[in-house]
Amino acid sequence: MSCFWSDIVHRLTPYFPGEQTESADVVKLNTNENPYGPSPRVFDALRAGIDDSLRLYPDPASTRLREAIARRHDVTPTQVFVGNGSDEVLAHTFRALLMQSAPVLFPDITYSFYPVYCKLFGAKYKEIPLGEAFQIDVDAYFQDNGGIIFPNPNAPTGRGLAVSEIERLLKSNTESVVVIDEAYVDFGCQSVVPLVHVYPQLLVTHTLSKSHALAGLRVGYAIGHPDLVAALDRVKNSFNSYPLDRLAQSAAIAAIEDREHLQATCGKIVASRTALGTALQDLGLEVLPSDANFVLVRHPERDAAELSARLRERNVIVRHFRKPPRIAPFIRVTVGTDAQCEELIAALRKILK
Ligand SMILES: *Cc1c(COP(=O)(O)O)cnc(C)c1O
Numbered sequence: 001m002s003c004f005w006s007d008i009v010h011r012l013t014p015y016f017p018g019e020q021t022e023s024a025d026v027v028k029l030n031t032n033e034n035p036y037g038p039s040p041r042v043f044d045a046l047r048a049g050i051d052d053s054l055r056l057y058p059d060p061a062s063t064r065l066r067e068a069i070a071r072r073h074d075v076t077p078t079q080v081f082v083g084n085g086s087d088e089v090l091a092h093t094f095r096a097l098l099m100q101s102a103p104v105l106f107p108d109i110t111y112s113f114y115p116v117y118c119k120l121f122g123a124k125y126k127e128i129p130l131g132e133a134f135q136i137d138v139d140a141y142f143q144d145n146g147g148i149i150f151p152n153p154n155a156p157t158g159r160g161l162a163v164s165e166i167e168r169l170l171k172s173n174t175e176s177v178v179v180i181d182e183a184y185v186d187f188g189c190q191s192v193v194p195l196v197h198v199y200p201q202l203l204v205t206h207t208l209s210k211s212h213a214l215a216g217l218r219v220g221y222a223i224g225h226p227d228l229v230a231a232l233d234r235v236k237n238s239f240n241s242y243p244l245d246r247l248a249q250s251a252a253i254a255a256i257e258d259r260e261h262l263q264a265t266c267g268k269i270v271a272s273r274t275a276l277g278t279a280l281q282d283l284g285l286e287v288l289p290s291d292a293n294f295v296l297v298r299h300p301e302r303d304a305a306e307l308s309a310r311l312r313e314r315n316v317i318v319r320h321f322r323k324p325p326r327i328a329p330f331i332r333v334t335v336g337t338d339a340q341c342e343e344l345i346a347a348l349r350k351i352l353k
Pocket residue numbers: 084085086087088111151155181183206207208209215218219220
C-alpha cells in the first residue's frame with residue numbers, strides 16, 4: 001500500500017492468471033493453451049516480417065487482418081474490431097458498451113476477468129447463478145440490465161449453450177448489448193457470429209490464444225454491428241492507437257487463413273477430451289460434460305486444492321479456483337496431447353492409491 005496510489009488502485013482486486021512456466025519437465029494443463037502449436041504458415045509470416053519495416057509504426061487500424069477475419073466469418077471489415085488479446089477487446093467492451101445505469105449481468109461461475117473489469121471501470125454488475133447442472137438458464141437474464149455477457153461454451157465449466165437459446169435471449173433483450181465470448185467455440189460449439197446480421201445488439205468475441213495456439217501472440221477480435229465496432233474504436237483510439245504490432249498482424253492473418261490446421265488440431269483435442277474424460281471417470285472422478293479444450297472434474301472425497309497441490313509436486317499443473325464456493329470442489333484440466341493426458345492419469349492414480 002503506497003500513499004502515491006490513486007484511490008481506485010487501493011480498491012482493485014486484479015485478475016490472477018494461472019502459473020506460467022517454460023520448464024520442459026512440467027505437464028502444463030492449467031491455462032487452456034493448445035499443445036499442438038500454431039500453423040507453420042505463422043512462422044513464415046513472422047520470418048518475412050523481420051526487416052527494416054519494424055522502424056515504422058504498424059497499421060493502427062489492422063486493416064489487412066480485419067479483412068482476413070471478415071472473409072473468414074462472412075462479415076464486412078466494418079463489423080470487425082481487433083485487439084491485443086481478447087482480454088483487451090473485452091476491456092474496451094466493458095468501457096464502451098457495458099457501463100450503463102442498470103447492472104451488467106453475467107453468470108456467478110464464469111470467466112473471472114468480467115468482475116475485475118467492472119471494478120476497474122466502476123461498472124455495476126449482477127451475478128446470475130448457474131442452474132443445478134452448471135448450465136446457463138437464459139430465462140434468468142430476462143430482467144432489467146445494462147448488458148449481458150457470458151462465454152459459450154462457458155468457462156470454467158465447459159458447458160455450451162444452444163444457438164436457439166442465445167437467439168431466444170436476443171429476441172427478448174433488445175435494449176442492451178449481449179456479448180458472447182466465443183474463446184472456446186472451435187472445440188465443439190456452434191458460433192453465433194451469423195446472428196450479427198440480424199441482431200444489432202450482439203457482439204461476439206474470439207481469441208487466437210486457444211484454438212489457434214497463439215496465446216503468446218496476443219490477438220483477439222470482436223464481431224458485431226458497425227455501430228458497436230465504432231464505439232470500441234473510439235475507446236481504443238483514446239487508449240492505444242497501435243495495440244497490435246506489425247508481426248502480430250501478419251502472423252494472425254496467416255493463422256486465420258490456415259483453416260485445415262485449425263480443424264486438424266481441434267479435432268485431435270476433441271478426441272483426446274473424450275478419452276481423458278473416460279480415464280478420469282475410471283479413476284472415480286466426476287467429469288462435467290465439456291464443449292471446450294478443458295474439463296472440470298471433482299473427486300467425491302478428496303479436497304480439490306490438495307489434489308491440485310499433490311499434482312504440482314509431481315510436475316503436473318492444473319487449475320483450482322477457490323471461489324465461488326460451488327466451484328471449489330473441482331479442478332480444471334486442460335486437454336493436452338494424449339501423452340500429457342496419460343501423465344496426468346498416471347500421477348492421479350498414484351495420488352489416489
Ligand atoms: C482465455 C480466455 C480469454 C482471453 O483470451 P486472450 O485472447 O488470451 O486474452 C477470454 N475469455 C475467456 C472465456 C477465456 O477463457
